[in-house]
Amino acid sequence: MEPSNYGTYLVTQESLSPGRSTLEVVEAAIDGGVDVVQLREKGADTRWRYELGLEVREVTAEAGVDLIVNDRVDVAEAIDADGVHVGQSDLPVSVARELLGPEAVVGCSASTVAEAEAAEADGADYLGVGSVYGTTSKEVPEPEDDVGPERVAAIADAVSIPIVGIGGVTAENAGPVVEAGAAGVAVISEITAADDPAAATDALASTVERTKRQAAERD
Amino acid sequence: MEPSNYGTYLVTQESLSPGRSTLEVVEAAIDGGVDVVQLREKGADTRWRYELGLEVREVTAEAGVDLIVNDRVDVAEAIDADGVHVGQSDLPVSVARELLGPEAVVGCSASTVAEAEAAEADGADYLGVGSVYGTTSKEVPEPEDDVGPERVAAIADAVSIPIVGIGGVTAENAGPVVEAGAAGVAVISEITAADDPAAATDALASTVERTKRQAAERD
Numbered sequence: 106m107e108p109s110n111y112g113t114y115l116v117t118q119e120s121l122s123p124g125r126s127t128l129e130v131v132e133a134a135i136d137g138g139v140d141v142v143q144l145r146e147k148g149a150d151t152r153w154r155y156e157l158g159l160e161v162r163e164v165t166a167e168a169g170v171d172l173i174v175n176d177r178v179d180v181a182e183a184i185d186a187d188g189v190h191v192g193q194s195d196l197p198v199s200v201a202r203e204l205l206g207p208e209a210v211v212g213c214s215a216s217t218v219a220e221a222e223a224a225e226a227d228g229a230d231y232l233g234v235g236s237v238y239g240t241t242s243k244e245v246p247e248p249e250d251d252v253g254p255e256r257v258a259a260i261a262d263a264v265s266i267p268i269v270g271i272g273g274v275t276a277e278n279a280g281p282v283v284e285a286g287a288a289g290v291a292v293i294s295e296i297t298a299a300d301d302p303a304a305a306t307d308a309l310a311s312t313v314e315r316t317k318r319q320a321a322e323r324d
Numbered sequence: 325m326e327p328s329n330y331g332t333y334l335v336t337q338e339s340l341s342p343g344r345s346t347l348e349v350v351e352a353a354i355d356g357g358v359d360v361v362q363l364r365e366k367g368a369d370t371r372w373r374y375e376l377g378l379e380v381r382e383v384t385a386e387a388g389v390d391l392i393v394n395d396r397v398d399v400a401e402a403i404d405a406d407g408v409h410v411g412q413s414d415l416p417v418s419v420a421r422e423l424l425g426p427e428a429v430v431g432c433s434a435s436t437v438a439e440a441e442a443a444e445a446d447g448a449d450y451l452g453v454g455s456v457y458g459t460t461s462k463e464v465p466e467p468e469d470d471v472g473p474e475r476v477a478a479i480a481d482a483v484s485i486p487i488v489g490i491g492g493v494t495a496e497n498a499g500p501v502v503e504a505g506a507a508g509v510a511v512i513s514e515i516t517a518a519d520d521p522a523a524a525t526d527a528l529a530s531t532v533e534r535t536k537r538q539a540a541e542r543d
Binding site for chain 2: 152196
């Protein structure tokens with residue numbers, strides 16, 4: 106799948122999932138129409154991530170949903186993921202690309218225009234831009250770092266690769282992120298901590314698709 | 325270098341080094357005659373480990389000293405290390421081998437005969453066995469888990485790949501580990517936290533070599 110089709114993007118974190126396994130959350134998100142899953146699971150040991158990754162790879166492959174691994178290029182290779190997502194403190198995009206080859210998807214986190222332009226120049230296929238609205242997924246929220254839909258728009262103007270907005274995004278506030286030029290939105294808690302993760306995914310996907318349709322009709 | 329020649333094995337951890345960089349410690353250990361360096365740096369971010377790894381690779385390659393990366397197969401590939409060392413919670417030995425190829429060194433931690441036999445069957449080139457004497461390098465020492473030279477001997481009897489003893493090893497107590505059948509000893513603090521890391525490496529190497537010579541003369 107092309108990252109320009111990453112409309113609804115689930116980032117996994119079992120520690121933020123009340124009483125459900127990541128595999129259950131992923132299966133529900135697939136039922137709800139998710140486009141791509143990122144195996145994150147910060148703080149978990151490598152063996153567990155690898156074994157979980159094999160299971161998640163099976164259900165995502167069957168559903169035609171992309172699977173991206175956070176940070177670990179080796180885990181991505183080992184579970185035959187579609188690609189990797191690196192942050193500013195992870196391996197450089199160019200190194201991930203060299204290890205994974207030209208066909209793999211390499212995404213990169215960026216919160217400024219400068220980071221976004223550098224990641225694009227380094228060979229990134231898409232950008233995760235945030236935190237758009239702050240986040241409930243980190244222990245210490247840093248609201249002063251929120252980039253807002255305005256920064257998403259500035260980055261979308263500056264680069265030609267697709268952007269996914271992340272950080273505090275819900276079905277209610279996803280519209281302005283897409284209007285700002287994002288191809289989609291990435292969430293942890295909105296799906297993972299929802300009473301009904303499939304319904305939450307469907308609601309998010311509906312907002313993204315409706316906003317894109319409205320924007321297309323306007324143009 | 326064959327892992328059977330890993331007599332003196334430095335495991336790096338800058339956070340345990342008082343006022344010295346890992347690069348300085350590695351350079352001193354090379355002066356003192358170290359055989360192999362493992363880039364560990366638990367808790368550090370990937371980018372930092374990668375950049376440090378490139379520097380350590382340069383000085384170790386120049387000195388003909390092997391470089392092994394803890395846990396991260398991707399970092400090992402990215403910095404052109406000689407191999408990787410995996411623990412029981414890291415990627416399986418067989419997966420590391422598949423990613424790195426037949427020429428790479430793949431080491432594995434083992435504290436029981438069962439773990440040692442499984443790692444050998446899985447394709448490990450050497451074993452890190454410990455904690456031999458407890459350790460000062462973990463926040464919460466677990467002395468009840470010390471394996472002692474006796475367990476080193478039991479594992480050396482059970483497998484045919486080389487063993488490196490780790491955990492609380494010093495120049496004073498390394499002899500019994502080598503007498504038990506270890507090819508060498510691995511240390512963090514003994515070198516990293518020493519007043520003179522080069523002298524500490526030399527003292528450790530002297531104990532290992534003297535013990536091996538005495539054992540050979542006895543046989």
